[in-house]
Amino acid sequence: MESVTHVGGDPLVIENMGFAYSELTIFNDLQITVQPGEFLSIIGPSGCGKTTLLNLLSGFLEPDAGSVMLRGTKLKPEDPHFGYVFQQATLFPWLSTIENVEFGLKMAGVASKERRERATHYLEMVGLSGFENYLPLKLSGGMQQRVSLARTLVMEPRLLLMDEPFGALDAITRDDMNDELLTLWDKLGQTVVFITHDIDEAIYLSDRIIVLNRPPKGVYRDITSEIPRPRNSKETRTCDLFWDYKKELRADIESVAKSAVIA
Ligand SMILES: Nc1ncnc2c1ncn2[C@@H]1O[C@H](COP(=O)(O)OP(=O)(O)O)[C@@H](O)[C@H]1O
Ligand SMILES: [Mg+2]
Known part of the structure; x- marks a missing residue:
């Protein structure tokens, strides 16, 4: 059995990216860099552009401005270097x-x-x-x-794109899947961009968490997690840092949601 291709070299770079569905601007001058082998989660209210962002990362959608590059080349849907896992x-x-x-x-x-x-x-x-x-x-x-x-x-794939992959599962199965995903990621070392509604899941899994603002405002918060690895449900989900991040992220999401009502 040949060994798995580990990610090395260049990061995934989203630079000055703009995208609109005709009149509806979703991103404007978006900048995100994902390091090779990094586990990044993206959270934000429904409609803030999470799925659109993944489609731009995979090359299913083309940015109107700026670029998305992995290892200095544009990603295309037929590129074998990324894999997609959907909610269903x-x-x-x-x-x-x-x-x-x-x-x-x-x-x-x-x-x-x-x-x-x-x-x-x-x-x-x-x-x-x-x-x-x-x-x-x-x-x-x-x-x-x-x-x-x-x-x-x-x-x-070098890049794993996951769009709420465990969102349809019950809480216990989801926690099990989180553990399995972490074990696999430890072995394979891919770059992961993981979308979720679930704050606990984002904190448990990620090196970094981005809260997306309402379109077209882009990144609202970008947190690098200090929770040590290896992680395990019992200790990680009850540690002080976990609760600190949870409080902070919950406040962020509420604030994004509220801003939409006022606007
Ligand atoms: N194919 C499309 N054509 C027009 N508008 C779209 C399309 N897909 C999504 N949208 C709109 O773009 C916004 C962002 O959608 P989406 O990326 O699916 O958000 P999320 O995944 O965060 O819920 C929403 O307002 C949605 O209605
Ligand atoms: Mg979505």
């Missing part, structure tokens, strides 16, 4: 778990033996050994989301 598991219902994980490799022309080996390895990493031949509908929501994660990770 996006699996083919007629394919088995392992066939779902293999699908991207098949499209990329990877030979069947290697495909099977890599898919098996990633299914094991997300704790789904033994479920290779199940159809998605036979799996719980949490398990389906793990398959989605395996399906994305098997492509070994």
Whole structure:
């Protein structure tokens, strides 16, 4: 099994970026730099442009001004260096778990033996050994989301873009998935841009948290977390710093929400 491509070199740089949906300006002169291997979470009220930002990062949308660059090159949707995980598991219902994980490799022309080996390895990493031949509908929501994660990770992306990936799961399953994601990220070392509504999840996972303001105001707050790693639910979620960040972020989000009512 070949080793995973670790992120090195240049950061992901959003520079002077502007974007509008016709009359509706979402970003104006946005600047964010994400360091290689950094775990960045983005939070903010609904409609503040989180999904739009991820689509700009992946190249699904083109900025009207400025640029998004990874390693000095513009990202494109067909670029194999990023992987996307959405809120709802996006699996083919007629394919088995392992066939779902293999699908991207098949499209990329990877030979069947290697495909099977890599898919098996990633299914094991997300704790789904033994479920290779199940159809998605036979799996719980949490398990389906793990398959989605395996399906994305098997492509070994340098940049992992996650749009509220655990938002549809119950609180306990979400906490478990947070732990699994951290374990995987420790092993793989990708750059992660993670969108969530959940303040606890953002603090638990991230090196850095950005609160987005109402469009087109951009970054409202940018916090670098001092919570040490490795983290574990029991200690991290009860430490003083965790509560400090939680108080601060909650106040920020309330303030952003309020500003919208006044404006
Ligand atoms: N394809 C689109 N065309 C026009 N407006 C859009 C489109 N997608 C999103 N919007 C608008 O852009 C704003 C930001 O949306 P979005 O990025 O989905 O926010 P979030 O993910 O933070 O909830 C919202 O006001 C939304 O209605
Ligand atoms: Mg969204």
